[in-house]
Amino acid sequence: MVRLTGSSDSLRTGNVFRQRLFPILSLGFLLLGGCSVGPKYSKPTTQIPPSYQENANWKTAQPGDQAQKGNWWEIFQDPQLNALEEKLSVSNQTLRAAVDRFQEARDVLRETRSALYPLVTASVSPTRTRQSQHRALFGATSPVNYSDFTLAGDVSYEADAWGAVRRSVESSRTLAQASAADLETIRLSLHAELALDYLTLRGLDAQKQLFDTNVDAFDKALQLTESRFQGGVASREDVDLAATQLEQTRAEDIDITSARDQFEHAVAVLIGQPASSFRLDAAPLPATPPVPPPGLPSELLERRPDIAEAERRVASANEQVGIARAAFFPTITLGLVGGFESGKFPNWLTGPSALWSIGASAAETVFDAGRRHAVSDQAMATYDEMVADYQQTVLISFQQVEDSLSDLRVLEEEAKTQDAAVAAANRALDQSTNRYKGGLDTYLTVITAQNAALANERTAVSLLTRRLTSTVLLVKALGGGWDVSKLPAVD
Numbered sequence: 001m002v003r004l005t006g007s008s009d010s011l012r013t014g015n016v017f018r019q020r021l022f023p024i025l026s027l028g029f030l031l032l033g034g035c036s037v038g039p040k041y042s043k044p045t046t047q048i049p050p051s052y053q054e055n056a057n058w059k060t061a062q063p064g065d066q067a068q069k070g071n072w073w074e075i076f077q078d079p080q081l082n083a084l085e086e087k088l089s090v091s092n093q094t095l096r097a098a099v100d101r102f103q104e105a106r107d108v109l110r111e112t113r114s115a116l117y118p119l120v121t122a123s124v125s126p127t128r129t130r131q132s133q134h135r136a137l138f139g140a141t142s143p144v145n146y147s148d149f150t151l152a153g154d155v156s157y158e159a160d161a162w163g164a165v166r167r168s169v170e171s172s173r174t175l176a177q178a179s180a181a182d183l184e185t186i187r188l189s190l191h192a193e194l195a196l197d198y199l200t201l202r203g204l205d206a207q208k209q210l211f212d213t214n215v216d217a218f219d220k221a222l223q224l225t226e227s228r229f230q231g232g233v234a235s236r237e238d239v240d241l242a243a244t245q246l247e248q249t250r251a252e253d254i255d256i257t258s259a260r261d262q263f264e265h266a267v268a269v270l271i272g273q274p275a276s277s278f279r280l281d282a283a284p285l286p287a288t289p290p291v292p293p294p295g296l297p298s299e300l301l302e303r304r305p306d307i308a309e310a311e312r313r314v315a316s317a318n319e320q321v322g323i324a325r326a327a328f329f330p331t332i333t334l335g336l337v338g339g340f341e342s343g344k345f346p347n348w349l350t351g352p353s354a355l356w357s358i359g360a361s362a363a364e365t366v367f368d369a370g371r372r373h374a375v376s377d378q379a380m381a382t383y384d385e386m387v388a389d390y391q392q393t394v395l396i397s398f399q400q401v402e403d404s405l406s407d408l409r410v411l412e413e414e415a416k417t418q419d420a421a422v423a424a425a426n427r428a429l430d431q432s433t434n435r436y437k438g439g440l441d442t443y444l445t446v447i448t449a450q451n452a453a454l455a456n457e458r459t460a461v462s463l464l465t466r467r468l469t470s471t472v473l474l475v476k477a478l479g480g481g482w483d484v485s486k487l488p489a490v491d
Contacts, residue, residue, distance in 0.1 A: 035162065036163025037322060037328075038324075039321055044314055046390070048394075049398065051297065052402060052405060054402050054409060077289070081286075084194060084271055092270060092271065093272055095183075098182065098186045099183060101182070102176070102182075105175055108172050109175075112165075115169075116160065117157075120155050123151075126147070128146075129145070129148065131145075147345070149340075149344075149348045152339030152341075155337075157333070159332040162326040164322070167323050171319035174312045174313070177487055177490055178312035178316065180487060181487060182306075184486070191480070192473070192475070193270060194267060194270045196472050196473075197263045197266045197267050199286070199468045200469065203461060204256055205284070207256050207458055208282070210454070210461060211256060212253060214454050218249055222242040225239050242443065264278070288471075289468070291471060300394075303479035303483050304479045304482075307390070307394055310389055311390055316386075317386040321376070321380055327376075328372055331363045332360065332362045333360065335357075336357070338355065339354075339355055340354055341353055397477065401474070407470040408470050408474065411467045415460070418459055421456045421460075422457055422460050429446075432445045433449070
């Protein structure tokens, strides 16, 4: 209620104002609790298998559940990897950009929510005017010079009678949550990418160590062959074969260094450092970590941030359908203007100088050549698109888990067979070397055995690297310990 003080005229003015204001404000409060048009949101359904196919005969190592808690990369028990992952969390530029996008989405929500409240403006306007004495209808009583002091306030409010503003707020809220889920998806992807690059680099370190050892062994073999040649026991061909084997292995050793540099540079970028000033010393390859339990496929929908993001975008598209349908109903606006106006400053803010105006308006589009129907149909098509994207994201998630489980199962079996192959190749190498020294075989037999032993040892190192990286991919496919309860309210 507005109270005006002053003369009896001003009191009568205030009474009239209150009598007329009451029904209009009552209409406004009624419209504030208006209805909401459009569909009610329900989470889209998707086909969920009862269990993972690859998990039927898969026994996870213990303790496997630690991979889903806290910093999942700690399962590799590598202090240097842990330190690099911590640097990524604070220095990665891609992650910082994702955080800024999330903050932008929250600011958009604040801007949208402001439409729920009236818009209040105030203005003050002191003027001094001189009019022409030759103007039309100029009379003796018409002032030539006069002042006008105006102080006014304006309150306008577009009533959310059909829920368009509330749906806009909810749409912005779900988009902000989608941005938060996208941030977590990027965070998980970056941490996984760093782990993959680091483990691949350590695999190359192991291969280089293997080649360095073989280069030393082949160099000693060359020296032995040259001594035998000088003693007339071996042929010149044996010396050339030994030299060829040595130089070829040295070339492959150098090539590993080039590949390692590429992964070292990639790690530098991920932790926000220039590649020129970053270096990782050689270190052994971590042991095979415990495999995280995949759980049930139904749990995956709550553990993947990209699925949560897709679902939140479906919810936002649903609100846009309601907004489009609200455009078929009238727009109702309430307005109130009040203030003081006087030609003389001393009585500017007195009761008789008061002015006010209050009213409401309703506007409805009569003809728009099908524009609103087109916007409504577009909103429905966008909603259907978001639902399809959501379902596709779920399908891809199941595929990624199955792929990782399959890789780990196959690689474990392959590693056992490869270990047997390495042992057999080393026995064959020892036998061929002894037969060559005894003059029973040519050096070509030794070369063949050396190549077989080196190739099998290199394959064994590659398999261990693949098992480690497949574990990272499985953790990533399972969400990295994230779940939908960590999605912020964003308000």
